[in-house]
Amino acid sequence: MSVRRLAAEQPASFAFTAENDAWADRQIAKYPEGRQASAVISLLWKAQEQCGGWLPEPAIRVVADRLGMPNIRVLEIATFYTMFNLEPVGRHFVQLCGTTPCMLRGANELKEVCQRKIGPERHVSADGALSWLEVECLGACANAPMVQINYDYFEDLSPEILEKILDDLAAGRPVKPGPQTGRQFSAPAGDLTSLTDPQIYEPRAAEAAVAAADEQPDLLQAGRPGAAVETPVDPVGIASAAQEKAVNGQHAGEKREEVARAAQESSPSVTGSKREAPKTGTGVRDPEA
Template sequence: MSVRRLAKDQPASFAFAKATKTKLDWWIQKYPEDRRQSAVIPGLWLIQKQEGWVSEPAIRTLADYLGMAYIRVLEVATFYTMFMLEPVGSAALIQVCGTTPCMLRGSGELMKVCKSRIGPKQTLSADGKFYWEEVECLGACVNAPMAMVNDYYFEDLTAADMNQIIDDFAAGKSPKPGPRVDRVNSAPEGGAQTLTDPKLYDGSAAKPIKKLPNSEPVSA
């Protein structure tokens, strides 16, 4: 596992937005009062949704709010790679899967596009709009190669698709997530290939259940 450290440049302070604090309080209420620290992961996630990343002042603020030692929240934030510890793009955070199925299907070409359009891995683009990184399996292997952009999966990608996605986000658009081929979710391209007989679903092929001897229900 790689070493994860806080960004060198940090903001002077952090404050919960009203909506963030309301949602955090909702999470805290799910736990007994003496277990409010269990809301640390939801709290870090809400901070990231508010700011785009998790800063050192935000970690301290959350620790104080949950009654935790600062180091305990820092341990959680640095352990889970879902938490970004440095500023990310204002338009898009692109996470390209680099695990074997995606690599075999061409994720290396997607990374080449990101390098040429954004910069080296884990680097903010010059205009501050984009940030990209290589990540481990995102669990959409059948739709490889794929990438998660902000909160959504973009699948069955080509280099041209990645270029277009970056162009769209740069222009302020919201490209549609999901597969880039003719499939629904993880179904085969072109539609289902098996279990296509309508009789399987309209009840016409159902056979009556035979009553077995001595099958009367037994009273309690």
């Protein structure tokens, strides 16, 4: 794990805005008396938002005082979680995923774009618009390669697409987050390979298919989703009293028969007025037989 330190240059002070101060009170109120320290991550996150995406040292002290915690404990939390930025970032903070799936799909080429358009990691552009950082997996592997810019994901990127996004952001033009190739979320990049029956997506298609099945029984054998009719089944655990009694009686009768068979098998057999003498291990009969 890399060492995370506070920025060399720090503001003189920090105070929550009136709106954020009220928000902090609501977060603290969620926890029992004496457990207000549980709100520490929420308050640090709000302080970072207010400071434009980074967490200065005065904000850490304010949060510690607000929660009655030692400053060092809050500093430990801020330096441990990488979602807290300990130095200034650009207005558009680019987090570039460099983990294996994205790397195999072209993340290294995206890094070259960031280095060329913005500069080295953690460097803020001269106009304050952009900065970037390589991070670990962001959980969008099916749409690799991708980046997170502030709170939005930009997926299915190519160097040319990322370069245009950065240019638009720097110029103040709107950009569209999500997959950049036109596909819907994490749907297959090509045509669908399953659930291809158009009836699935047509309004009232299921009702029409059921009606058609009455006239064309062969539909039930064709595997078409809209034509399948399920046989109603009683919900589990809601049997009637009569059904329950019948089942219990059947089980009781089966149990009695099982006990009787076991008793019959274990009792010695009787022939006439004499019972058959049990055999010993030596093969000699009991003299009393």
